[in-house]
């Protein structure tokens with residue numbers, strides 16, 4: 001359930017929140033990506049896994065013709081958009097001459113204090129960056145929930161914040177794909193011209209390279225989105241790689257058929273009715289910034305999401321609760337971008353991995369609390 005898209009007078013999240021179990025501390029999930037790279041779309045998959053509302057945009061909504069809070073609350077998960085920690089408002093950045101991508105334009109001390117306090121089970125007063133007016137609005141109260149997700153430009157830049165994060169994700173969208181997605185949203189949905197979109201991407205590139213991309217080396221789970229290899233002329237179909245770090249506590253990378261192996265798999269055309277160029281999956285063991293990673297890859301589109309169930313039957317460590325749950329989750333968000341390709345699949349697997357992390361931490365906290373009760377008795 002979400003309060004994020006109610007008229008502000010009706011908002012107020014305290015009654016909806018699930019109390020933390022005794023001894024339980026929230027887990028903190030970090031998601032980094034440039035603007036327009038699918039953070040909100042991905043967050044919708046994660047929050048729906050935790051029972052959140054999936055009706056509106058996240059990370060800065062334009063509901064009701066006006067600005068709504070950046071924070072979405074379900075009974076388990078809270079999403080905090082780190083744009084709220086911009087140092088200056090839009091006018092202030094004109095004076096400083098710096099872009100919002102620049103780390104000098106973020107309040108990392110406050111970000112750290114807030115994430116630390118939430119992790120300690122305390123309430124914080126979080127600022128709000130208003131994307132409609134470009135102003136810093138009156139702060140809002142955020143109470144801790146069992147899962148706190150911080151998403152935005154710089155979740156892994158500050159070492160203190162990074163150390164508080166239990167699981168970190170990065171959306172790595174290749175330049176061609178980023179341009180296509182921007183065109184789709186900003187031209188088709190927001191009426192911007194192609195020239196202005198290209199100019200904005202070009203203007204952001206140096207700061208993106210300097211301040212955002214270097215964070216991907218810290219991520220436990222990188223979703224890399226590239227143009228397809230199946231047909232060089234095809235600009236729309238995507239190849240998606242989930243780069244999963246090995247050895248992360250409470251996280252076991254998903255695999256295809258045989259854990260630890262190298263596999264390339266083109267599912268039988270009799271089992272999937274995907275149109276040419278079809279789909280191709282792969283599973284590889286690689287190094288990523290010096291770390292051992294398991295890479296799950298999918299290139300191409302599903303013609304019919306229900307056929308995903310056949311692919312799902314061959315994925316291990318998927319963290320699904322029952323056979324078919326991945327397909328069901330994709331079907332429940334069928335209208336969201338990426339539901340017929342690897343972006344939706346890898347995002348769903350990441351969402352399930354986060355849920356598993358939460359389940360394991362909750363179980364460990366309950367066990368510890370039971371032990372304490374037994375000792376006290």
Ligand SMILES: Nc1ncnc2c1ncn2[C@@H]1O[C@H](COP(=O)(O)OP(=O)(O)OP(=O)(O)O)[C@@H](O)[C@H]1O
Nearest residue numbers: 035036037038039040041059181184185337338343
């Ligand atoms: N998996 C996907 N497949 C195809 N298009 C996508 C996908 N994810 C996102 N997009 C496109 O990119 C646009 C931006 O996505 P989204 O709003 O989720 O990004 P964001 O990172 O939250 O952006 P911002 O930070 O600017 O709010 C969407 O409107 C959609 O057109």
Ligand SMILES: O=C(CO)[C@H](O)[C@H](O)COP(=O)(O)O
Nearest residue numbers: 035083090100131132134153
């Ligand atoms: O990169 C961004 C994160 O979404 C925005 O550009 C940044 O937050 C500034 O926002 P605005 O352009 O609305 O003033």
